Structures are given as C-alpha cells and as structure tokens.
Amino acid sequence: QPTKAPRGCPRVLLIGGPGSGAAALAAAMSQRFGAKLVNATELLQAAALSGGAAGLKAKPFLEAGVPEDVPDDVTLPMVLQRLEAEDVRTVGFVMVGCPNTAQQLAALKKKGVWFRHVIHLEQTQEEAKRAVCDTRFDPVDGSVYHPDGVWPEDLEVAARLVAHPHQQPAMFNRAYKKWLAAEPQLKKNLVADAEMIVEDATTPVGELV
Numbered sequence: 001q002p003t004k005a006p007r008g009c010p011r012v013l014l015i016g017g018p019g020s021g022a023a024a025l026a027a028a029m030s031q032r033f034g035a036k037l038v039n040a041t042e043l044l045q046a047a048a049l050s051g052g053a054a055g056l057k058a059k060p061f062l063e064a065g066v067p068e069d070v071p072d073d074v075t076l077p078m079v080l081q082r083l084e085a086e087d088v089r090t091v092g093f094v095m096v097g098c099p100n101t102a103q104q105l106a107a108l109k110k111k112g113v114w115f116r117h118v119i120h121l122e123q124t125q126e127e128a129k130r131a132v133c134d135t136r137f138d139p140v141d142g143s144v145y146h147p148d149g150v151w152p153e154d155l156e157v158a159a160r161l162v163a164h165p166h167q168q169p170a171m172f173n174r175a176y177k178k179w180l181a182a183e184p185q186l187k188k189n190l191v192a193d194a195e196m197i198v199e200d201a202t203t204p205v206g207e208l209v
Helices: 022-033 040-050 053-063 072-083 086-091 102-110 125-133 155-159 169-191
Strands: 011-016 036-039 093-096 117-122 195-200
Touching: 011 022, 011 169, 022 036, 022 093, 022 117, 036 040, 036 072, 036 086, 040 053, 040 072, 053 072, 072 086, 072 093, 072 102, 102 169, 117 169, 125 169, 169 195
Parallel strands: 011 093, 011 117, 036 093, 117 195
Antiparallel strands: none
16 A cells, blocks of 8 residues: 655564563554554454454454464454554554464565564573463452562562463463464565564563664
C-alpha cells in the first residue's frame, strides 16, 4: 500500500522465542520512537473479546495459552488490516507476534509487507525457561513478579504468589521446541531483505531501547 509515512520511518519487526521479552521491548520501542505498536497477540485478544467470527476461531487457542497456533487465515488478515490503518501508515510501526514462521513471512511478503530492521532477541534454553517458568503472579491484585527482577518485600505477598498455568514447564518446552524448528528459516528469509540486529534477551528493556 502507498504510505504517507516519512522516508526512513520505523518498520521494525521483533522476533524471539518464549521468554525473550519481545512484546515488552516492542511496546517500549513504539513509545520511544513514536511508531505504532502492532502486536499480533493483542489483536487476536481484542477480536476474541469482540465476539466476531475470527475472534471465536482464535479464542480456544488464546485460552490454551498458544496464540502462535491460531490459524494463519485468522491471524494474517488482522495483522494486514492493522498495517493498512491510517495511523500506522503515517508514522510507521514496531511489530511483534507475527510472522512466527517462514510461511507467515512469505504470506506477508506476498501482500507487500516489508521490514527495514529486524531485532532478534537471543537467549539460551535455560535462560528462556527461567524467564517463563519462574514468573509468579499475585492472585489478589494481578501483579507480576520474577526473582531476577521485581520481587515483593512483603513476606505475606511473597507467600501467596502462584505460577500461571500457561507458564508451566510442559507448555514452555512445547513452545520452545516449536520456535527452534521455525527460527533458522525465518531468520534466513528475513536477513535477505532487512537489517538484522541481534541482541541478548536478558539485557534490561531500557538498555535495549
């Protein structure tokens, strides 16, 4: 689609496996650089809440904690519609959550979607598993804690923290295995058309921005 965005505006894609913090970094970057955040998972969640046909298809996967398994014929139209929106076309975008596979990337390319920069957040399997499986939630107020980051000083709060059912080791192992299978071809196809920037996923978001 023709764009009204200034030459050189952000067209950024973030990729990374489970626990990489790609969504948090994408949100921070979009604010810092004045671009629009295009988060595929958030688009799917909004559609599920709206109760439309696409949302109803996505809802079972979201409830199971596997948004990456939502069929491409549901995810891709939502992403394309958001990219074609006037606000995105005016200032550029920071995208995350799609494409997750070489097939999704090929489908986006066919529709004319391209990226100027791709940020790949790398980490070891042990680091990824700790980031995901050691996260805890406060069932009282919904606060999120992690031993490597923010942890409650109040012993009563610390004692009531629980793990989220979507962040159990079995769920992590499934997601990480799927990412390892898709990563090589996805990176190969992206680096052919965009500047690839590789970063350590364990670096604080503020430093990465």
